[in-house]
Amino acid sequence: GQNIDQPTEMTATEGAIVQINCTYQTSGFNGLFWYQQHAGEAPTFLSYNVLDGLEEKGRFSSFLSRSKGYSYLLLKELQMKDSASYLCAVRDNDYKLSFGAGTTVTVRA
Amino acid sequence: IAGITQAPTSQILAAGRRMTLRCTQDMRHNAMYWYRQDLGLGLRLIHYSNTAGTTGKGEVPDGYSVSRANTDDFPLTLASAVPSQTSVYFCASSERLAGSNEQFFGPGTRLTVL
Numbered sequence: 001g002q003n004i005d006q007p008t009e010m011t012a013t014e015g016a017i018v019q020i021n022c023t024y025q026t027s028g029f030n031g032l033f034w035y036q037q038h039a040g041e042a043p044t045f046l047s048y049n050v051l052d053g054l055e056e057k058g059r060f061s062s063f064l065s066r067s068k069g070y071s072y073l074l075l076k077e078l079q080m081k082d083s084a085s086y087l088c089a090v091r092d093n094d095y096k097l098s099f100g101a102g103t104t105v106t107v108r109a
Numbered sequence: 110i111a112g113i114t115q116a117p118t119s120q121i122l123a124a125g126r127r128m129t130l131r132c133t134q135d136m137r138h139n140a141m142y143w144y145r146q147d148l149g150l151g152l153r154l155i156h157y158s159n160t161a162g163t164t165g166k167g168e169v170p171d172g173y174s175v176s177r178a179n180t181d182d183f184p185l186t187l188a189s190a191v192p193s194q195t196s197v198y199f200c201a202s203s204e205r206l207a208g209s210n211e212q213f214f215g216p217g218t219r220l221t222v223l
Contacts, residue, residue: 048209101151
């Protein structure tokens with residue numbers, strides 16, 4: 001099975017940087033995904049890591065360390081529209097995803 | 110149709126009734142998934158299908174059944190609904206390939222069982 005932990009809530013100021021950590025213990029690993037979910041909406045894909053290191057995509061970056069079972073999502077230059085839940089998910093060798101409970105980020109003016 | 114759709118958008122159901130949630134995708138993805146999302150618990154996999162004609166059990170399959178008669182449709186049935194099945198249900202699809210083949214999610218069905 002999979003055990004995926006991430007903080008429940010984080011608050012940051014507009015224009016700041018926030019780092020959301022995710023730790024996992026899995027019986028199989030075939031990639032780690034981050035999704036964004038606005039209240040009342042479906043999750044949407046943000047990033048994917050399968051090798052160790054940093055993947056950068058505009059204001060969002062994601063890091064993976066497979067040996068430590070650790071990932072983080074970095075949100076830079078925060079905007080009000082970034083207020084959402086951020087979901088960490090691990091893909092197993094059968095291509096199924098296991099999700100953490102999600103981190104709700106609130107951006108304050 | 111563009112992407113993945115679900116119906117109904119929301120439903121209030123009496124306990125003991127049978128209910129089918131519909132999911133259709135037009136991306137020709139081979140894999141499809143059903144999740145439920147509950148506050149504090151995140152998305153949990155109910156059932157999945159790696160390809161048309163096959164299905165598998167996820168983390169929380171009890172009380173639910175699925176079928177995959179063709180590539181596009183993946184209905185989820187609650188044979189006799191119970192209040193603990195009150196949740197938001199998301200259907201998703203993806204290519205079952207290595208790499209960044211993310212799952213695409215439908216808009217969700219909000220189900221209340223009374």
